[in-house]
Amino acid sequence: MAETHSLQDLRQQAAIASKVFIQRDYTSGTICKFQTKFPSELETRIDKQQFEETIQTLNNLYAEAEKLGGKSYLEGCLACLTAYTIFLCMETHYEKVLKKITKYIQEQNEKVYAPLGLLLTDPIERGLRVVEITIYEDRSSR
Amino acid sequence: MGRGKDAQPSSDKDNGGALARGHSTMKNCEYQQIDPQALPTPTPTPTPPSQPCPEKTKKQQRKWEVFPGKNRFYCDGRIIVSRQSGVLPLTLGLILVTSGLFFIFDCPFLVKHLTSGIPVIGGVLFVFVVISLLQTSFTDPGILPRATPEEAADIEKQIDNPGASSSSTYRPPPRTKEIVINQQVVKLKYCFTCKIFRPPRTSHCSLCDNCVERFDHHCPWVGNCVGKRNYRFFYCFIVSLSFLTAFIFGCVTTHLALRSRGKLVVCFFSVWSILGLSGFHTYLVASNLTTNEDIKGSWSGKSGSEDTGNPYSYHNIFKNCCVVLCGPMPPSLIDRRGYVPEDSLPSATVEIQLPAAKNDINVTAETSKVLLELASAPAPLAAPVPVSVPGPASKLPPAPGLPVDPAQGSTSAGGGGGSSSVLNVSSPADKRRPRHGSSKRATSSHSHKHVHTHKPANGTASSPAPSPVPALAPDLSTLQQAAAPFLSSSSSSTPVGLKRSSSSSGSHRRERRDPKLTSQH
Numbered sequence: 292m293a294e295t296h297s298l299q300d301l302r303q304q305a306a307i308a309s310k311v312f313i314q315r316d317y318t319s320g321t322i323c324k325f326q327t328k329f330p331s332e333l334e335t336r337i338d339k340q341q342f343e344e345t346i347q348t349l350n351n352l353y354a355e356a357e358k359l360g361g362k363s364y365l366e367g368c369l370a371c372l373t374a375y376t377i378f379l380c381m382e383t384h385y386e387k388v389l390k391k392i393t394k395y396i397q398e399q400n401e402k403v404y405a406p407l408g409l410l411l412t413d414p415i416e417r418g419l420r421v422v423e424i425t426i427y428e429d430r431s432s433r
Numbered sequence: 434m435g436r437g438k439d440a441q442p443s444s445d446k447d448n449g450g451a452l453a454r455g456h457s458t459m460k461n462c463e464y465q466q467i468d469p470q471a472l473p474t475p476t477p478t479p480t481p482p483s484q485p486c487p488e489k490t491k492k493q494q495r496k497w498e499v500f501p502g503k504n505r506f507y508c509d510g511r512i513i514v515s516r517q518s519g520v521l522p523l524t525l526g527l528i529l530v531t532s533g534l535f536f537i538f539d540c541p542f543l544v545k546h547l548t549s550g551i552p553v554i555g556g557v558l559f560v561f562v563v564i565s566l567l568q569t570s571f572t573d574p575g576i577l578p579r580a581t582p583e584e585a586a587d588i589e590k591q592i593d594n595p596g597a598s599s600s601s602t603y604r605p606p607p608r609t610k611e612i613v614i615n616q617q618v619v620k621l622k623y624c625f626t627c628k629i630f631r632p633p634r635t636s637h638c639s640l641c642d643n644c645v646e647r648f649d650h651h652c653p654w655v656g657n658c659v660g661k662r663n664y665r666f667f668y669c670f671i672v673s674l675s676f677l678t679a680f681i682f683g684c685v686t687t688h689l690a691l692r693s694r695g696k697l698v699v700c701f702f703s704v705w706s707i708l709g710l711s712g713f714h715t716y717l718v719a720s721n722l723t724t725n726e727d728i729k730g731s732w733s734g735k736s737g738s739e740d741t742g743n744p745y746s747y748h749n750i751f752k753n754c755c756v757v758l759c760g761p762m763p764p765s766l767i768d769r770r771g772y773v774p775e776d777s778l779p780s781a782t783v784e785i786q787l788p789a790a791k792n793d794i795n796v797t798a799e800t801s802k803v804l805l806e807l808a809s810a811p812a813p814l815a816a817p818v819p820v821s822v823p824g825p826a827s828k829l830p831p832a833p834g835l836p837v838d839p840a841q842g843s844t845s846a847g848g849g850g851g852s853s854s855v856l857n858v859s860s861p862a863d864k865r866r867p868r869h870g871s872s873k874r875a876t877s878s879h880s881h882k883h884v885h886t887h888k889p890a891n892g893t894a895s896s897p898a899p900s901p902v903p904a905l906a907p908d909l910s911t912l913q914q915a916a917a918p919f920l921s922s923s924s925s926s927t928p929v930g931l932k933r934s935s936s937s938s939g940s941h942r943r944e945r946r947d948p949k950l951t952s953q954h
Contacts, residue, residue, distance in 0.1 A: 367759025374564040383762045418578035418766040
């Protein structure tokens, strides 16, 4: 009766039923933002609220990465003065946030998505074009 | 030197000695000793998150080795240049020679007669110029990785959906999508080569055969595209070069005036042309425009002034400058030094024709059946992976060097629903593409065809047998590893697409308008 899967179950019966791609939302310009529209394929799998919350958090994290503020300007000016050689030594703010995003996605996968037979792919692996959600076929007997 | 920070410093030290050019056989991956049992915390750009250190006998390729664009890579993927390196050596040579002559002949005289600050200033400017030139040339300009086959299929599905595309005439209209940004209607075009809808301000460079974000232009002097990630380097380069040439010119003039009071060799034009270019780019920076948009008149034609037309401008010169030059440095999206995920089918190269289908299931079943037969690998998973590959069947053998249709780009009637695919189930050996990436491309000018070189691992094969799902360790990393054959990495599957590029944007060359006549020195 339980529709939850453990990661082990998924692995043993890891049959990919389909993939859903959440495209970018460009209405606010070129910043990295994903559409929060709930895809129909996920209707049976996951709660709309949960999904939207995940995407919204991702969007917020990306916004933080691309935020134009004092800190990023400082970083930019310093880089300019050193002929951008500090990029060789220093991790940029963007990259730090990307790491945070990766952690978040892993955490979400572990806690929320894998039990439901879904897997989120980090958008950076897809060139920040899409959020790829792999739907695993539910083959476990219920 | 801008490498886009796609390698951690520690990995640099590890691989420091290995300036492998081209075909790296390095399995040097000390930095990647991730315990597969432990939960990895992968860094997004530098290393592939779900790939442990390859302790396999098979050589693992880095993604730059299978990169589909026309680029060259050095230092094991750390340095990227366009294959058309243009006249970068000439640029460097001119700068070095001119500066060298200046330091040798003019400086001693001027130090004696004027001030010893002259060589210092000259030296600083020279260093700035060379560093920013090299960074501009060697940095990934903001290349967008091509769509994975599943993504491409998904997009095709959406396009073919009635309602999404406008008409159902024989020649469907070009694939565009309209969105509204800041009360401005912006058209997103579909790139046939990269199989994506290009984000706003992105353009496909036909010389490099890549979609580049915030594409400015392809600069032959620098031997690379100028785009989102290296525009600031480029701007720094031309501004510092302006100062350097003006400085040298001034010093030479002074020198000659003090010494001979005679004829002055006027290198006016070079100075003015570089100053002109700097001025032009300063204007672009202040209005948050790209050369591409300015040339095409994307925003200025629409309303009276450019300010209200451009939806990306902040309408504040200072803010625009800050954003363009000092904004956050975006990461490289192409993950050059990541490893290509393993192939799961060891079969020989086969070409399969896929029938025209708008029905995913039919194609899927057929595809997977065929693949299963060919692979003759046990298929523990019965559920087929849906791959919608629409289009009429036509066999298109990959042929190198077919000409690009110059008028194409997204404006061509690519055919809603009219694209066929030839599925190449290639062996791992075949998957190794030449560094310059495009020798197996086939293009067709008008036919609605796409040619895929499709790595079977990527979701279409329902047989993951050669990389069986690891049975132990109940954690996410192994799940991801299991899924890795299905999670086709963006650049490892190298779809051989059409060489359709929007020639108007991609091949614009700056030098026609503002030649940098450093050669006149």
